[in-house]
Amino acid sequence: MPKKQTNPENAIPCLDHGFIRLVDSMGGDDAIVQAARVSYGKGTRKVSQDRGLIRYLLRHRHTTPFEMVEFKFHCKMPIFVARQWVRHRTANINEYSLRYSEARDEFYIPDEKHILFQSKLNKQGRSGEVSADLKKKVQDYFREISDRSYAVYSELNEAGIARELARAVLPVNIYTEWYWKNDLHNILHFLSLRMDPHAQYEIRIYAEAMAKIVKQIAPFAYEAFQDYVVGGMRFSSIEQARLTEQLPDGVINDLLGDTIYSIVATLQRNKPRDEDELFPLYQKNDGQDSEEDFMLKWSAGEIETGNVRELREFKRKLLSLKNGKE
Numbered sequence: 544m545p546k547k548q549t550n551p552e553n554a555i556p557c558l559d560h561g562f563i564r565l566v567d568s569m570g571g572d573d574a575i576v577q578a579a580r581v582s583y584g585k586g587t588r589k590v591s592q593d594r595g596l597i598r599y600l601l602r603h604r605h606t607t608p609f610e611m612v613e614f615k616f617h618c619k620m621p622i623f624v625a626r627q628w629v630r631h632r633t634a635n636i637n638e639y640s641l642r643y644s645e646a647r648d649e650f651y652i653p654d655e656k657h658i659l660f661q662s663k664l665n666k667q668g669r670s671g672e673v674s675a676d677l678k679k680k681v682q683d684y685f686r687e688i689s690d691r692s693y694a695v696y697s698e699l700n701e702a703g704i705a706r707e708l709a710r711a712v713l714p715v716n717i718y719t720e721w722y723w724k725n726d727l728h729n730i731l732h733f734l735s736l737r738m739d740p741h742a743q744y745e746i747r748i749y750a751e752a753m754a755k756i757v758k759q760i761a762p763f764a765y766e767a768f769q770d771y772v773v774g775g776m777r778f779s780s781i782e783q784a785r786l787t788e789q790l791p792d793g794v795i796n797d798l799l800g801d802t803i804y805s806i807v808a809t810l811q812r813n814k815p816r817d818e819d820e821l822f823p824l825y826q827k828n829d830g831q832d833s834e835e836d837f838m839l840k841w842s843a844g845e846i847e848t849g850n851v852r853e854l855r856e857f858k859r860k861l862l863s864l865k866n867g868k869e
């Protein structure tokens with residue numbers, strides 16, 4: 544019978560016998576920028592640094608440049624995890640064949656911290672502490688079924704029964720392996736679904752490990768993904784209507800005022816102007832304060848700077864909330 548494996552050198556261990564490792568990759572942040580510049584032309588080179596361009600593309604869901612970056616992973620996971628993983632249809636997969644090779648005696652036994660009750664609120668989740676006795680029973684059953692099924696499988700194999708049939712007695716906690724190749728756009732989609740707290744713990748572990756690798760290869764793209772997808776929030780029209788109705792005018796106006804100051808401070812940081820040009824610049828960006836108030840605030844201290852495009856997009860959203868009130 545095939546022996547239990549030791550993990551390859553660059554593998555990130557996942558669960559009790561699994562791992563994920565990068566086999567190969569093509570491109571990184573540079574490939575995204577290179578592809579984007581083909582469509583936007585050289586003109587953008589002056590105004591946007593690579594990081595800013597990548598953030599802009601991700602924010603505006605201009606996704607094809609992200610498809611220029613490719614990753615090939617070698618992954619080993621229980622079959623029930625692979626069942627969820629394989630639903631991501633854009634990947635190219637080549638899996639270890641149990642028709643051709645013998646199954647290895649490697650089964651997933653959940654760690655006791657992850658044995659919880661069925662959640663009453665979330666039909667696809669776990670919650671509620673299980674007693675030590677019941678946890679032990681769960682682990683014992685996992686081991687018993689794994690050992691028994693493997694013994695039956697081995698017996699059928701030794702009797703010469705076709706492997707493609709004998710394998711059917713094995714449970715879904717047995718480990719399988721595959722090569723999984725995909726592009727960055729679809730990998731980020733995979734990560735957004737499978738790193739999410741709603742995803743099953745066992746696949747989340749793999750998604751988190753994959754994310755570490757992606758972050759190393761395309762750090763700006765990963766950062767933008769964290770900021771706009773993982774940490775971002777979208778409001779439905781119903782939610783926007785609630786915000787519009789219930790946010791006091793003062794709050795929106797204060798936010799809008801601060802954002803305009805930030806835009807001016809960022810423009811000034813990026814391309815310093817003479818002092819007498821500042822108030823006209825503030826007015827050009829829809830600032831409503833008097834010149835005296837503007838100068839007071841300007842000289843009072845730190846005004847937060849950021850990314851001009853992003854601040855302008857935020858300003859537009861605030862204006863649309865404000866207009867919704869009128």
Ligand SMILES: Cc1cc2nc3c(=O)[nH]c(=O)nc-3n(C[C@H](O)[C@H](O)[C@H](O)COP(=O)(O)OP(=O)(O)OC[C@H]3O[C@@H](n4cnc5c(N)ncnc54)[C@H](O)[C@@H]3O)c2cc1C
Pocket residue numbers: 630631632633634667729732736737741742743
């Ligand atoms: C928390 C969670 C719970 C889930 N529960 C269930 C469940 O109970 N039952 C179940 O069956 N599945 C379930 N799924 C799987 C889910 O429905 C999707 O199949 C899976 O997440 C893959 O998503 P996807 O289709 O967007 O990804 P991919 O297959 O990777 O596709 C990426 C994108 O490509 C496009 N695309 C790919 N193929 C096509 C196509 N043929 N036609 C049109 N557009 C395409 C779509 O825009 C898609 O978003 C669950 C997933 C999650 C994350």
